[in-house]
Amino acid sequence: MNDVLNLRALLTPTNLRMLGAPIFIIMVLSMMVLPLPAFALDVFFTFNIAVSVMVMLVAMYTRRPLEFSVFPTVLLVTTLLRLALNVASTRIVLLEGHTGPDAAGKVIEAFGHFLVGGNTAIGLVVFVILVVINFVVVTKGAGRIAEVSARFTLDAMPGKQMAIDADLNAGLVDEAEAKRRRKEVAQESEFFGAMDGASKFVRGDAVAGIVILLINIVGGLLVGIVQHDMPAGIAVETYTLLTIGDGLVAQIPALIISVAAGMVVSRVGDDADVGGLVINQVFSNPQVLMLAAVIIGVLGLIPGMPNLVFILMAGSLGWLAWRRFGIVRREAAAAARVAPEAAAAVPAAESQEASWNDVAPVDVLGLEVGYRLIPMVDKGQDGELLKRIRGLRKKFAQDVGFLSAPVHIRDNLELKPNAYRIALKGVEIGSGEAYPGQFLAINPGRVTGPLAGRETRDPAFDLPAYWIDASQREQAHALGYTVVDASTVVATHLNHLILNYAAELLGRQETQALLDHISKTTPKLVEDLVPALLPVATVQRVLQNLLEEGVNIRDMRTIIETLAENAPRTQDPLELTSRVRQALGRSILQSLFPGNADIQVMALDPALERILMQAMSTGGGDGGVIEPSLADGMLRHAAEVSQRQEDMGLPPVLLVPPQLRWLLSRFLRRAVPSLKVIANSEVPETRTIRVTAMVGGAAR
Structure with missing residues (x-):
């Protein structure tokens, strides 16, 4: 009972499908070793023809090559099946060929007698022609197409991968869709590479067919004359016809499979099957059909030509052209009727009630570019700016600690041709101009001379700069300028802004x-x-x-x-x-003062500190009772002292009591953006503090 249950568990549909391929391969290999009766050969030859026809039909109705990704494996299996059948049929032809024309089965007899009329010369010619067509024309062409396609597909892989990454970074696709596209790109390259190799199987099969034909004829004559004492003429006729039938029954399916391979690798369009593409692209133009009908009709009127055939063909083409002209006229009339209806329907659509579908969400981060900057962000042209935006988003996540919203890029014809605009939640936060093909030479403050170029300012840090040609790069470097390309200018500006607006992101x-x-x-x-x-x-x-x-x-x-x-x-x-x-004090101080050196900071004047502490206690922590003159003097003095700190190569850092830190940080941030305000409690005990300047509130 347990054995029966185990057997039922093994014979499930899933297990049977898994066992199908190994069993089939073992059966094919067994055919080369074990003798088969004539009826079994008929079944397998018929199965081989049916499989080849099915493969060709699948290839015709396949819209894209990857939809038939198992085709290289099918080529190998069908080639192995044909070779196994050649071995099995050779064995039975040599063993039983002396008994009559049906010794190797009815299928071989039919191909040897009815298809070539029982004539050995005609059979040999037909066989050689089929082999030449298969080997020299179809298989060689399909193999060449597969080889070139594999090479170009492999060369295009990096560009396709970057385009997918650009779509992912721009938010056009999600991670799952990007993963599916990457897998499809890899599979496409693998498919054409496999097709290139698999085509060699078919070419080898054609060569093997010729060799097997010669061996069967010579071997059949030796067996018939020597072993069975057959007259030479009868032996030649019997074994040659059987061998030709055997060769034809193998080469016709091979030719069908080769044609299917050529159809798969030579596809260009992917929106319809082969039949639909041919009908739509060859027989859809009535002018072409009419001209062809006229040319064929004129040829049919020449004396000595088969007039009836040419006139019939010309009439058929003319009828098709007339039908196509009617279809085109009806489509044009329908379009003319629909246009006014569509125009009349627009006001009706506008008068419909508004819905939530009319509310378009605002992009968190947006980049709008003028038309001359479109190549920098066009994924089809492998825009350099797309790769830089992907890199800066990754760096932002690593440096700041969270993943910002994707940058949605679009063109804006209202901008100047070389202008760009960066928006945060629909509001402009930065803009500038970039010139593709040129370079921005930025003056960091220590250059030795001017440059001949378009004078401007760096959009990110407002430093003086020049737009220069590529030929001036070396000169600019020699003069001490920092030289960057146009895409780097835009990417740096964008990176600077998203760091400044990280809190809003x-x-x-x-x-x-x-x-x-x-x-x-x-x-x-x-x-x-x-x-x-x-x-x-x-x-x-x-x-x-x-x-x-x-x-x-x-x-x-x-x-x-x-x-x-x-x-x-x-x-x-x-x-x-x-x-x-x-x-986080240790981390904050480390970012301002790397290493373990002394912390050189600014501090509040004691008198100013007492005034601010009193203001905090009387104003409920808002600091609203500070006199305007005191606030103005403190701002100006803080700006002066911060500038002196920067001139000494030190970061402008103000050390204050914890109660005042938030108030002063918010108060001084607008006047001195680079000034950092830290509290005494944030300084680790292991760091030594050294005050380099005092910030007072007296007006100066």
């Missing part, structure tokens, strides 16, 4: 995606914080506060642990931000 969706990413490695840490202690909105606000002051959020483990520790005592985002900054 971190929306609720990005925050949740960041928490989901962290939860893959530390799930318990995230679960204990969100939503148990803090909502996502508060976490987002804390992260935005950090990003606004140039603090990266790569160390999310420390940030989450600090929030979880302090959330039971306070829900205020500013207070939580202060606690997180203290926890």
Whole structure:
């Protein structure tokens, strides 16, 4: 009973499909060794013809080569089947050929007698012609097409991969679609490479057919005359016809398979099957059909020509042309009727009620370019800017700590031809001009001479610069200029802006995606914080506060642990931000002062510090009671001292008490964007502080 159940479990449809191919290959190989009766040969020869016809029909109705990706394997299997049948039929022809023309089965007899009329000379000629057509014309051409296609497909792979990556970075496709396209590109290259190799099987099969034919004829004559005492004439006629029938029954399916291979690798269009493409592209133009009918008709009127055949063909082509002219006229009339109806339907469509489909979402990050910059962002032309945008998004994620929204790129004919515009949530945050084919020579402040070029300013850092030709690059380098190409100019400007606006790029969706990413490695840490202690909105606000002051959020483990520790005592985002900054103090100081050298910072004048502390206590932390003259003097003095710090090669950093840090950071940020304000509590105990300047509030 258990054996029966096990047998039923093995004979499931899935297992049978898995066992089908190995069983078939073993059966084909067995045919070369084991003798087969004539009826079995008839079955296998018929099966071989049926398979070849099915393969050709599948090739005709295949829209794209990859839809028949198993074709190289089919070529190998069918070639092996034909060779096995040649061996099996040779064996039975030599063993039983003396008994009559049907010794090797009815199929070989039919091909040897009825198809060539029982004439050995005609049979040999037909066989040789089929072999020449298969070997020299069809298989050689299909193999050459497959070879060239494989080479060009392999050469085009990097460009196709970059185009897919560009679509992914631009948000046109998702990760799953990009993965599917990459796999399709790889499969296409592998397919044509396999077809190139598989075509050699068919060419070898044609050569083997000729050799087998000669061996069978010579061997048959020796067996018939020597072993069976047959007269030479009868032996020649019997064994030659059997051999020709055997060769024809193998070469006709081989020719069909070769034609199918040529049809698969020679396809260009992928929107219809071969029959539909031929009908649409060859017989769709009535002028072509009519001219062909006239030419064939004129040839049919020449004396001595087969007039009836030519006139019939000309009439058929003329009838087809007349039918096509009628179809074209009806289509034109229908289009003329539809046009006014469509025009009349436009106001009706405009008068319909608005729906949510009319609300188009605003792109988080957008890049609009003038028409001369389109080649830089055109994936079809392998735009250099697309690769740079992909790289800067990856670098932003590595440096800042989260993945920004994709940059949606579009052309804008309202812009100047060489202009571009960068928008954040539909609002312009930067613009500039770029000149493809030219280079921007930027003056970093230590050049030794001017350049002959279009004077401008670097859009990212507002430094003086020149647009120069490629021939001036070496001269610009020699004079001390920093030289970059047009795509680098736009990419650098975009990178500078997304770093400055990193806080606005971190929306609720990005925050949740960041928490989901962290939860893959530390799930318990995230679960204990969100939503148990803090909502996502508060976490987002804390992260935005950090990003606004140039603090990266790569160390999310420390940030989450600090929030979880302090959330039971306070829900205020500013207070939580202060606690997180203290926890990240070592990282913050390391980014400003690398290594373990002394921290050379600016500090508040003691008198100014007391005034600000009093203002904080009386103003409820808003600092609203600071006198305008004091605020103005403090701004100007902070700007002067910061500039002196930068001139000394030091970062402008102001060290203040924790109670004043947020107030002064927000207050001074507009006047001195490069100034960083840190609290005493954020400085690690291992670092030594050295005050290099004092910031006072007196007007100067």
